[in-house]
Amino acid sequence: xxxxxxxxxxxxxxxxxxxxxxxxxxxxxxxxxxxxxxxxxxxxxxxxxxxxxxxxxxxxxxxxxxxxxxxxxxxxxxxxxxxxxxxxxxxxxxxxxxxxxxxxxxxxxxxxxxxxxxxxxxxxxxxxxxxxxxxxxxxxxxxxxxxxxxxxxxxxxxxxxxxxxxxxxxxxxxxxxxxxxxxxxxxxxxxxxxxxxxxxxxxxxxxxxxxxxxxxxxxxxxxxxxxxxxxxxxxxxxxxxxxxxxxxxxxxxxxxxxxxxxxxxxxxxxxxxxxxxxxxxxxxxxxxxxxxxxxxxxxxxxxxxxxxxxxxxxxxxxxxxxxxxxxxxxxxxxxxxxxxxxxxxxxxxxxxxxxxxxxxxxxxxxxxxxxxxxxxxxxxxxxxxxxxxxxxxxxxxxxxxxxxxxxxxxxxxxxxxxxxxxxxxxxxxxxxxxxxxxxxxxxxxxxxxxxxxxxxxxxxxxxxxxxxxxxxxxxxxxxxxxxxxxxxxxxxxxxxxxxxxxxxxxxxxxxxxxxxxxxxxxxxxxxxxxxxxxxxxxxxxxxxxxxxxxxxxxxxxxxxxxxxxxxxxxxxxxxxxxxxxxxxxxxxxxxxxxxxxxxxxxxxxxxxxxxxxxxxxxxxxxxxxxxxxxxxxxxxxxxxxxxxxxxxxxxxxxxxxxxxxxxxxxxxxxxxxxxxxxxxxxxxxxxxxxxxxxxxxxxxxxxxxxxxxxxxxxxxxxxxxxxxxxxxxxxxxxxxxxxxxxxxxxxxxxxxxxxxxxxxxxxxxxxxxxxxxxxxxxxxxxxxxxxxxxxxxxxxxxxxxxxxxxxxxxxxxxxxxxxxxx
Amino acid sequence: xxxxxxxxxxxxxxxxxxxxxxxxxxxxxxxxxxxxxxxxxxxxxxxxxxxx
Numbered sequence: 001x002x003x004x005x006x007x008x009x010x011x012x013x014x015x016x017x018x019x020x021x022x023x024x025x026x027x028x029x030x031x032x033x034x035x036x037x038x039x040x041x042x043x044x045x046x047x048x049x050x051x052x053x054x055x056x057x058x059x060x061x062x063x064x065x066x067x068x069x070x071x072x073x074x075x076x077x078x079x080x081x082x083x084x085x086x087x088x089x090x091x092x093x094x095x096x097x098x099x100x101x102x103x104x105x106x107x108x109x110x111x112x113x114x115x116x117x118x119x120x121x122x123x124x125x126x127x128x129x130x131x132x133x134x135x136x137x138x139x140x141x142x143x144x145x146x147x148x149x150x151x152x153x154x155x156x157x158x159x160x161x162x163x164x165x166x167x168x169x170x171x172x173x174x175x176x177x178x179x180x181x182x183x184x185x186x187x188x189x190x191x192x193x194x195x196x197x198x199x200x201x202x203x204x205x206x207x208x209x210x211x212x213x214x215x216x217x218x219x220x221x222x223x224x225x226x227x228x229x230x231x232x233x234x235x236x237x238x239x240x241x242x243x244x245x246x247x248x249x250x251x252x253x254x255x256x257x258x259x260x261x262x263x264x265x266x267x268x269x270x271x272x273x274x275x276x277x278x279x280x281x282x283x284x285x286x287x288x289x290x291x292x293x294x295x296x297x298x299x300x301x302x303x304x305x306x307x308x309x310x311x312x313x314x315x316x317x318x319x320x321x322x323x324x325x326x327x328x329x330x331x332x333x334x335x336x337x338x339x340x341x342x343x344x345x346x347x348x349x350x351x352x353x354x355x356x357x358x359x360x361x362x363x364x365x366x367x368x369x370x371x372x373x374x375x376x377x378x379x380x381x382x383x384x385x386x387x388x389x390x391x392x393x394x395x396x397x398x399x400x401x402x403x404x405x406x407x408x409x410x411x412x413x414x415x416x417x418x419x420x421x422x423x424x425x426x427x428x429x430x431x432x433x434x435x436x437x438x439x440x441x442x443x444x445x446x447x448x449x450x451x452x453x454x455x456x457x458x459x460x461x462x463x464x465x466x467x468x469x470x471x472x473x474x475x476x477x478x479x480x481x482x483x484x485x486x487x488x489x490x491x492x493x494x495x496x497x498x499x500x501x502x503x504x505x506x507x508x509x510x511x512x513x514x515x516x517x518x519x520x521x522x523x524x525x526x527x528x529x530x531x532x533x534x535x536x537x538x539x540x541x542x543x544x545x546x547x548x549x550x551x552x553x554x555x556x557x558x559x560x561x562x563x564x565x566x567x568x569x570x571x572x573x574x575x576x577x578x579x580x581x582x583x584x585x586x587x588x589x590x591x592x593x594x595x596x597x598x599x600x601x602x603x604x605x606x607x608x609x610x611x612x613x614x615x616x617x618x619x620x621x622x623x624x625x626x627x628x629x630x631x632x633x634x635x636x637x638x639x640x641x642x643x644x645x646x647x648x649x650x651x652x653x654x655x656x657x658x659x660x661x662x663x664x665x666x667x668x669x670x671x672x673x674x675x676x677x678x679x680x681x682x683x684x685x686x687x688x689x690x691x692x693x694x695x696x697x698x699x700x701x702x703x704x705x706x707x708x709x710x711x712x713x714x715x716x717x718x719x720x721x722x723x724x725x726x727x728x729x730x731x732x733x734x735x736x737x738x739x740x741x742x743x744x745x746x747x748x749x750x751x752x753x754x755x756x757x758x759x760x761x762x763x764x765x766x767x768x769x770x771x772x773x774x775x776x777x778x779x780x781x782x783x784x785x786x787x788x789x790x791x792x793x794x795x796x797x798x799x800x801x802x803x804x805x806x807x808x809x810x811x812x813x814x815x816x817x818x819x820x821x822x
Numbered sequence: 823x824x825x826x827x828x829x830x831x832x833x834x835x836x837x838x839x840x841x842x843x844x845x846x847x848x849x850x851x852x853x854x855x856x857x858x859x860x861x862x863x864x865x866x867x868x869x870x871x872x873x874x
Binding site: 074076096149152156160164177184190191 | 823826834844858862
């Protein structure tokens with residue numbers, strides 16, 4: 001025994017008659033982190049917290065939840081936990097899955113509280129968390145299982161039916177007695193029934209839904225084909241005359257389900273790409289009780305955090321909410337959000353985002369946004385919107401598919417009528433072949449799959465498509481218009497110089513300036529705040545500002561102690577401060593003026609470095625024949641400097657949002673398809689005007705919500721990446737459409753001429769739809785290859801994290817009262 | 823050949839039986855945890871509580 005904690009745990013185990021644990025365990029228990037034993041658990045008893053993950057029975061006598069167990073190292077742990085829990089009064093069931101480390105517990109809420117269960121687990125040295133995500137996972141698993149089961153039934157049925165069908169194909173006339181043949185048919189019928197009514201049920205449901213909504217989906221001809229041929233085969237079996245096609249039907253259903261299953265998996269994978277953002281958020285957080293006076297932490301679920309709370313984030317842990325570092329210095333890995341696996345250095349005053357992994361030192365964070373308000377959630381919602389919107393392309397293909405299906409139905413009816421007169425015995429089967437052989441899948445199936453896969457793979461690399469049409473529009477872009485600040489340049493303005501005008505004093509000027517700019521997201525405001533907080537520390541308490549008013553593209557106005565101040569460009573400030581006096585030195589830097597009703601106060605000059613990859617991206621875009629422009633609200637000299645260094649001939653500065661809007665509209669009038677890459681509030685109107693709007697991830701939330709693509713990594717390289725991916729996607733969509741047209745043009749006449757039997761039609765259609773879906777999935781394969789690289793770097797990161805945690809644990813034991821190495 | 827009259831229905835019954843058994847085992851979670859039960863059989867549940 002190394003400490004009192006170990007002894008307490010050992011006594012609990014022995015005192016409950018669970019000593020067998022020590023005999024049968026095959027691995028030591030994990031060492032707990034220092035504060036785990038003190039964790040505050042009563043929180044989990046609140047109904048509003050439980051709502052997310054506890055299911056109540058109707059009579060209120062029992063409720064059930066799934067817990068994630070930490071510290072399970074061997075089968076003896078499972079036994080120990082199960083036995084220990086079952087001794088609690090009011091516990092109805094506890095089952096632990098050794099493979100997934102999930103515990104399903106069921107208890108009587110009138111006798112037992114959830115926190116007591118969690119406490120009981122903690123008593124013996126393990127940790128349990130309620131897991132709300134487990135419910136959603138369970139649902140998806142069940143869906144998956146149902147789909148697989150349908151596939152299994154169809155495949156199994158197909159093989160068996162084939163066994164009964166083969167003799168009939170092989171037997172010469174007269175070698176098989178009529179009775180045996182009839183028996184075989186009956187057997188085939190019996191086996192086809194579950195295939196039709198269970199496996200093929202989704203097709204019938206889909207067709208019925210389509211008909212009720214008065215539209216034509218691809219389920220309609222499929223259901224019609226299956227239904228007709230089944231009914232005809234049943235009739236032929238009962239009447240004991242004519243051909244039966246049970247083998248073709250079950251095979252057809254099986255192949256079709258294969259295609260559907262693959263497509264479903266592809267879509268689920270794409271959806272999982274989006275969900276990882278949610279899963280990245282931790283369940284629990286260490287809240288500092290009365291920071292900065294005390295350092296005591298309590299463990300609370302992340303959902304219980306509120307803006308303004310202080311949390312301690314240890315190395316290896318995940319930041320629970322968006323916030324600002326208030327103590328400590330570290331590096332965070334934000335690759336989940338940005339796709340950028342290099343760690344980002346964080347110092348006091350810098351923002352951290354929820355979902356980032358703390359890699360170096362313990363850090364105290366003041367939480368500003370939690371739960372649904374975090375960047376991670378925001379991104380997920382935007383991406384979900386993109387995935388749920390039907391892009392124009394898909395709508396178009398859907399409309400074409402509907403016409404196509406209508407034509408097929410008419411042709412099938414016509415074919416049936418024609419053959420009725422020529423050879424009545426074959427009419428039905430030829431009509432069925434026509435219905436079945438045509439394949440609108442490339443239209444209504446493969447295009448959305450390709451787009452969904454692309455959206456998912458882009459999100460993974462830190463490029464978030466927020467609208468469905470983004471991928472298609474991106475591949476057609478002819479003109480790329482850049483904003484300057486925060487787009488081509490870092491957007492981190494640094495203050496070059498403060499030139500005081502008149503008798504103003506430096507500290508006073510700075511304090512007025514941050515008062516005006518403190519709530520602004522503009523890069524210049526950020527730079528000003530950074531400088532002042534460095535220079536004057538926290539004492540530079542911003543003065544109270546009344547009537548704060550932002551004028552987009554000009555500046556900010558406010559009233560301090562009754563005096564009206566303006567900060568912003570020259571004309572804006574001159575409107576209150578009177579005509580400007582000349583002779584101030586600017587030279588390509590961005591000037592910001594400060595003035596009041598009583599006159600001019602100061603001139604701040606800012607410079608802004610180019611992004612490191614700006615030159616290479618611009619070069620690559622130009623090599624691809626895109627027209628490049630810079631439209632900026634900044635002063636012309638500064639814009640010219642940037643344009644010059646990037647060799648962009650077409651630029652304009654000093655533009656108001658309306659000017660930019662008009663210019664983009666002008667370009668569009670000449671037939672250009674414009675992608676606007678921008679950042680900040682200034683750009684919102686022009687972002688809306690461009691066919692495709694792209695925002696840099698560091699920009700204000702407003703412009704993100706209005707733009708079609710967000711480059712989260714803050715690297716322009718993402719733009720090139722997205723451009724290439726979109727072009728590949730569209731190429732695959734075109735290939736699929738070309739194949740679909742070619743296939744149908746060849747197959748339809750053959751079927752109408754009677755050369756295609758239903759089983760051939762089944763294979764043809766299934767193969768065709770498999771082909772287009774697999775072709776669309778090629779996009780995933782490329783992603784996997786790139787994903788490998790990511791995962792490897794991530795694995796490296798995880799190992800580093802693990803080391804960090806261990807190091808931390810070694811430094812901490814003096815305070816530790818937790819059990820170790822029992 | 824008469825045996826076919828018995829064998830074909832029998833094969834049908836078998837197909838359904840196999841399907842049913844598989845369905846039941848899948849549904850009852852037998853494939854969810856493939857490791858735990860092997861250890862569980864070895865553990866005693868009847869050790870008396872030790873006195874402190």
